[in-house]
Amino acid sequence: MAELIKFELGKIFSKKSVWILILAVLWAGISLVTRQHIMLKLNGIDGVKEKQKILAPYEGEVITKESIKKLDDYHRTIRKKEKPSKEEFLKSEDMYFDYTVNIDPAYIVDNQQYKEIEMRTQLDKLKKEGRTDTFEYKNLDYIHNLVKEREIPTYHHKMSWNYSADFMRISTFLSTLVALGIATIFSNDYQSDVASIVLSSKNGKNKLIKAKIISAVIFSTIVFIISNLSFLIYTAIENFNGYNEPLHLLRYLESTSFNITILQFYIRGLAISFMGLILFTFLAMLVSLFVKNNMIATVITLVVYHAPTFICDFMPTEGLYKIFGQLNISELMRIEGMFRNTDTYNIFGNPVLYSNLLITLALISIPIVLYMTVHFGKKQTL
Incomplete structure (x- = not known):
């Protein structure tokens, strides 16, 4: 098994496109430090x-x-x-x-924007009207309880975290690396005319499939570590300043519903983003099983990642827009929206943050997609 895993990893890392993109990731992280150093020196x-x-x-x-x-x-x-x-x-x-952060942000509740004081006013109004058993009241009360007790905003130098925790940018690199490295893991056997030999061998439909899955996970883990460490260099040089400050004082995340520190956000973000990456890796393998052309498999894998955002650009901001825009693999890997927005879903009459719903769906999806990959991998035919 170890030899098979080593062989599959060798095939993935032998691609020039993979190495070019890894170098691009390293440069993107290092360039942050370089630009900062140059700006300081010039002044x-x-x-x-x-x-x-x-x-x-x-x-x-x-x-x-x-x-x-x-x-x-x-x-x-x-x-x-x-x-x-x-x-x-x-x-x-x-x-x-x-x-210059927004110290009095508006929070989205049922597609409406409320400031904290406006939430209190609306809750009092709903109480007087006897509507405390409605979803509107439950939802507003739920969000208000999450954001009502915030620390007095104070200045602390922490801007490097906006770059090191740029999961949106990092996930773009990662999704492309998975598409280049993993989306051809099965299709390449067909395109290189070795599928007939592989599938007729003793381990072609058992150990080799497991080896491909393990090697794909190892590859994704390696590029995940490289990518995030490359961007973390900037904050490391800044001595991790501001790591213990409230998340809502980090620019662009002022309206977060999470009462956590920047470091807690970063650690949670890493865990959630990695979960999304593993799910995307298994999806890429599944595409590779059904599409026996390397180029098409790669394109379809990238479409799976980018399509929801693209579709939302042409949809009215109502109804299915929310589902397409939030419950998808790219949002899971980017994670910023999960911490920035206070959108909820009505689950059996109770409000559930969309971040919690998306994580739950991912945890359910990972074993299902993995099972499908193994199942259909064993049923491969020429």
């Missing part, structure tokens, strides 16, 4: 340590609407300055990015 700042020393006096400053407006005006002024000082540059760029 006379001697690396990350000096930057953190300059910004240290502002750490823990309470963020208010007034202070955001003041910094926004400062940002506009400094950007017009021909040669700002070190502190001016850092305040108007790095600090500005982390400071």
